[in-house]
Amino acid sequence: MTDSRDTLALVLGARTTGSALNPRLGDHVCLPFDTDGERIAAVRAITLNGLREGRLVLLVTESDTPQQVRGHLAGPGDGTGEWFDAEAAEAGGRLTILPADESHFSRGRFDPDLALTCLAAFGRHAERLGASGVSVLVDASWRLRADPGLSLEVEARGNALFAGSWMALVCQYDRRRFSGEAFDQAAAVHPITPGEAELRFARTPGGLTLAGEVDGTNIAALASVLDTLVPVARALTIDATALGYLDAEGARLLARTAELRVNETVIVCSPAVARLLSLIRADDVDRLSVRPAGP
Amino acid sequence: MTGDRRAGDDTPSSREAGEPGSDGSRFAASFSRGRITAVRQAVSEQAAFRGLSGRALEDFVLAVNEIVTNAVVHGGGSGELLLWRQDGRVWCEVSDAGPGIPAAWIDRDRLPASFSGGGRGIWLIRRLCSQISFVTGPGGTGTIVRFAARSP
Structure with a gap:
């Protein structure tokens, strides 16, 4: 990616809430890059956007040192004309830059719980x-120093x-x-x-x-999110009304979650998702009720 | 059901219904895991452009997604997709270079009792489209799945 395209990505991506460079709270994004210019442009955009949203920003570094x-x-701030000073933001507690060595590894060994x-x-x-x-940006190259399976599990636990x-x-x-293949698995x-x-x-409650x-x-x-519902010992509702597309495996995972749970599970969803659940025979699960969301 | 499998009969000269490219323009795409979403969106547009709508379109897109996903997960990670219209139907063909789909998956008419077991995709597409055929690729490797959208 050329420098001008990096700048364009900053300008266009930066302002759209919910984009990878300006993620919403709750988003967990896999952001691939092909060049260091692209990586650095994203670090800048996500940091400045996060601070502008009134969030604290944490950068976990691996390819670069914190320095x-x-x-x-360092450079022109986000449209204010002010020079952005990372050290001032750090001193003010709004920005934290941490090497993965301190956040993901104990004495050089990958520590999932840490x-x-x-x-x-x-x-x-x-x-x-x-x-x-908080906005957290992690240079996932730390995973190259850790066990592939264990480190992927940490990404999944992060969802939950x-x-x-x-x-x-x-x-x-x-x-x-x-x-x-490793990237596809991570994505x-x-x-x-x-x-x-x-x-x-x-x-939700x-x-x-x-x-x-x-x-x-x-x-x-x-799968990682539904797994957290299995041990919950009370009736639950999965509101999937805003789920625009669900594949057969996703439908199976919903049915499996209801099947493994001790209490009732209600799924509220579009007629299309309700039909898919019915086609894979999810209605055979006793403790599952599927309710098409009415207009 | 084995009646609609056309073992070995995949010669380019065949004039059988649903032969790709014998009528009008074809849509072609390559895919791998990261392209599942993009291919589905393209197929949805292309099938709508060729006249599908409503539930027929919804079912066709679901079926294509499952066959593409199956090729990615079990068929070597990638594949090719063709889509075309012929004889008043929209057709799709998905080929991969994987080890082939076990006959037990293709033919099964009952699902496993528990949802902890995987694989409902093939079972599902048999209920979402018509004229489906599973053909082993040239030289005995890979799978070619061809099917048509249901009439609305």
């Missing part, structure tokens, strides 16, 4: 400071713990360093990857809401 990232961030604890602690910190939420809440989490994947665990089906979800689309490009993300 190099400060250098990338990574998730670190994110949770950052969220509590933001809440105390009265921030509107954080997505749909106070955190926008973007994982930058280097297409040059991850094989096509499928992320509810959102640009150019692929986008799933948004939130845990009554259960879960699902919105967007589910297909083979984000199916593992749906």
Whole structure:
């Protein structure tokens, strides 16, 4: 990608809430890049957008040192004409830059629990400071130093713990360093990857809401979220009214969740999704009620 | 059901109904896992352009998505898709280079009792489209699945 295209991506992507460069709270995005220019442009855009939204921003670095990232961030601020000074933002507590060595590894060994604890602690910190939420950008190249299966599991657990809440989490994947298959697997665990089906979800007091689309490009993300419903020992409603597309595997996962649960599960959904559930015989599950959302 | 399988009969000269390219323009696309969404969206537009609408379109898109996903997950990770209109029907053909679909999946008329077991895609597409055929690719590798949209 050329520099001018990087700039264009900044200008166009930056302002659209819900884009990969300006993620909504609750989004968990897999953001691939092919060049370092593209990677750095995204670091800048996501940092500036997050701060502008009144969030705290956490950057987890791997390919660059924190000092190099400060250098990338220095420059004209977001349309204000002011010079953005990363160190000032850090001193003010609005920006934190942490090498993956400190957030994802203990004494050089990958520590799955540390990574998730670190994110949770950052969220509590933001809440105390009265921030509107947190934007976290992780250079996913740390996974190249960790066990592929274990590190992918951390991405999936991130869905269950954080997505749909106070955190926008973007994982930058280097297409040059991850094989096509490894990247596809990673993308499928992320509810959102640009150019692929986008799933948004939130845990609610009554259960879960699902919105967007589910297909083979984000199916593992749906699985990780539904898994959290299985042990909940009360009746739950999955409001899938805003789910525009669901594939057969997604329908099977919904039915399986209801089948594994002890209490009743209600799925409220479009007539098309209700029909799909009926075609795969989800109505055979005793503790599942499917209710087409009425107009 | 084995009656609609046309074992080995896939010669280019065949004038059988639903032969790709013998009438009008074809839509062709290559796909891999990351392209499932984009291919589905393109197929939805292309099928609508060729006259499908309403539930017939919805079912056709679901069927194509399942066959494409099956090729990605079980058929070697990628494949080719063709879509065309002939004899008043919209047809789709999906080919992959994988090990082939087990006959038990193609022919089964009952689903497993538990939803913990996988694989409802093939079962589903048999109920969403018509004229479906599963053909082993040239040289015994890969699978070619061809089907037509249901009449509205």
